[in-house]
Every structure is written in C-alpha cells, then in structure tokens.
Amino acid sequence: MKKLFALLPLAALLSAAQPSPVTPVVPADVQALLDKNGCAACHNISRKLVGPMWTDIAAKKYSVKRISELVKKPEPSNWPGYVPMLAQTTIPKAELTKIATWLSALK
Template identity: 35%
Template structure:
C-alpha cells in the first residue's frame, strides 16, 4: 500500500511544474489568448517554452514581453501589454512557461 502512495506522489510531483502557475496564468487572463498545449490566438505555452529553453536571460526577456507586449515573434498578431501583471508575477509566469516543452 505504501508503495502505491509513494508512486502516486512521485507521479504527481513529476507533473507539478506543468501546473505550478497555470492558476496564475488564468487569474491574469493569459488563457484568453494562450493554452498550455495548443495555439489559440497566441502560441501554446509549450511552444514558447521550447523556443526559448536554455537561452540566457530568457526568463527576464519573457517577463518583459508579458508586461510590455510583443509583436512579430509569432506572426502578425501582436500581444498587448499586460500592465496589470506585476514584475514578480510576470517572472513567475515566464519561469513556468520555460518549464513547458
């Protein structure tokens, strides 16, 4: 019985990063244009994570794009500025997106 509980806990903790800040993304209205695994208006978070994974400064760069907006990286539809998102929350969101690949 204990082995089952441990295996379940390990499985849940292994998937935790993918959901670590999805609630924050939902509360900041990110999910209106993005999804974790498919393109909506903007690219899937997994695609963003894969594109910028391992790049120095990627987290800070993405955090600034969240706050200030962005254009031309993923096509003609610009991402509007999200001035309601604090720098700390933007950094959490960027760090979370970078865990998705």
C-alpha cells in the first residue's frame, strides 16, 4: 500500500508531462524561406491571417507537386471565404519545393 501511494505523485507528474496538442514548430530554414518569399505575411502555422493556417492547408493532404502547382496557380474556389491568393510566380523552384515538401509532411 505504501508503495502505491509513493507512485501516485509520479503518475501525476508523468501525465502532466504528456504534451497537450502542441503547435508544430516551423523549422528555421523553412521559416526563412516563408519570410523571404512573403508567404509569412499571409500564412501562419497556428493563426488564420489573410490566408489559411499552414496546418489547415496541410490537412488537405496535397502532394508536393500539387502544392507547387497551387502556389503558382492558386484555385481560390478551394478556400471559400478567403480572398483569392495572388499567384506566387517569382519564388525560386528549389525554395518552393522545399516549402511544399515541408507542408506535405506537416501534421
């Protein structure tokens, strides 16, 4: 019995240590590209800005290729209630691929 009581605070500690749904962290190298290419002005990982949150976009489970297409040629009908995104045509291909790869793997 004594042993059991000794374990209780430990159990409480362990359950408190379980992460509650945490906001995913954007890796620094990806964030740098989002800043550089202006995406961060309209998109955030956990807050709706002009554009949808990254996590909401990720929930659509697009492929890397599809994300890259949509950034260059947005389809505003995918996001009723938002203003249409302007086509992002100046972003270097390698940078877009890196962003799209991160976004497609985001949970």
